Amino acid sequence: MFKIYGWLVYNGSLQSEKFLEINMIYKETAEKKGICLDLIKNNEIYCLIENGVCSVKINILKKNPDFVLFLDKDVRLAKQLEKLGYRLFNSAKTIxxxxxxxxxxxxxxxxxxKLPKTLFSPLMFYETDDNDFINFIEKEFKYPIVIKEAFGSFGQQVYLAENKEQLISLRKRLYLKPHLYQEFIHxxxxxxxxxxxxxxxxxxxxxxxxxxxxxxxxxxxxxxxxxxxxxxxxxxxxxxxxxxxxxxxxxxxxxxxxxxxxxxxxxxxxxxxxxxxxxxxNVSEYIFDYILQELKYNERDITI
Missing domain, CATH: 3.30.470.20 (ATP-grasp fold, B domain)
Structure with a gap:
């Protein structure tokens, strides 16, 4: 039997072959390392506050894991699990x-x-006169200017403004979203x-x-x-x-x-x-070796 049991938490909306294959790489590597790893969607774990008490419930009966490999960005779930004493890799704060x-x-x-010169967009709740901020951007940066949404993956929320017209257009598009402006590293x-x-x-x-x-x-x-x-x-x-x-x-x-x-x-x-x-x-081999080290396990402790 496995002596070490873990959860791999991933996003329940990512069901493409690519993502499922990545999860299976982790599961197969874990087994080779003597770890039983269950793959669990983030939307299978329900965060509750009941009678003032924090808890989670899962719609599939699972025992408590020795660790959680958290491969999602659901930081609220991550914080709830940590509050209940679960050891997450990575931590909610890091995520x-x-x-x-x-x-x-x-x-x-x-x-x-060394970081690119970066300007954060102010938090706004509704549109207002923005000429001063546009002028400030043009004063601080040369075109082209990189514009990034604060939250995004695969480069899909990263844009390039080649001129003032594009800058204003992107500024209006992202106005109410957290985003930043950055020098282009030619x-x-x-x-x-x-x-x-x-x-x-x-x-x-x-x-x-x-x-x-x-x-x-x-x-x-x-x-x-x-x-x-x-x-x-x-x-x-x-x-x-x-x-x-x-x-x-x-x-x-x-x-x-x-x-x-x-x-x-x-x-x-x-x-x-x-x-x-x-x-x-296979980076997952290094990750599980690290997890075992952090949990104070070694090869002599593990039997299958």
Missing amino acids: ELCDDKILTYQVLSDNGI TSRGKDVRLHVVGDKVVASMLRVSENDFRANISSGAKMYKYQPPANFIETAIKASKLVGADFSGVDILFGENDQPIVCEINSNAHIKNIYECTGI
Whole structure:
């Protein structure tokens, strides 16, 4: 029998073959490590406050896990589970910091990490005269200007304003949403590096290059290549990951002048299929080794 039992929590609305395959990679790796891992949708766990008491109920009978591998962005569920004493990898705080790009930059700033110049949009509840803010953006940034929604995945909520007309149009479109404005790193147009960090090590990395898009997301058509990052990229990725408190992360780094590393974003639940196809490295093996270490298990403790 397995001595260690865990949950993998994923988003119940992501039922495509790609996402289900990633979940199965984790499950199969866990079994090889002597871990019984149940795959549970976030919408199968119900958060309750009843008679002033916090609880969760699950519509499938499950025993309490030794740990939870939380591969979703449902930070409210993550916080509820932590309040009840569950050990999450990653923590609710890390998920929150990574999911909100504004919070990510605030945490990374003032720590000796090079970041793109960034301006946060003020929180607004209804539209009002915006000329002063538009003028301020144009004063602080040169075109093209990168515009990002604070919440988003796969580069789908990242835009490029080439001129004032596009800036105003995007500003109106995103006015009531949390978003930011950022300098465009010309030296990294259409390319970046994804580094997978587990604990205090970079365990895998790849170069992503797009020939027809300023973004380097694989889902947008970029190609991926094996890449051995230089020491300064590795050091930057590990430092950034630690600052957001991540057990594991995917750190995206841009190429600055003279190939200096510039942190673009940090993913608390970076997908592992692309990096496996690119490098042959199964990042989930490193993640479960880390979890076992954190739980104070070793191979002698585990029997199947």
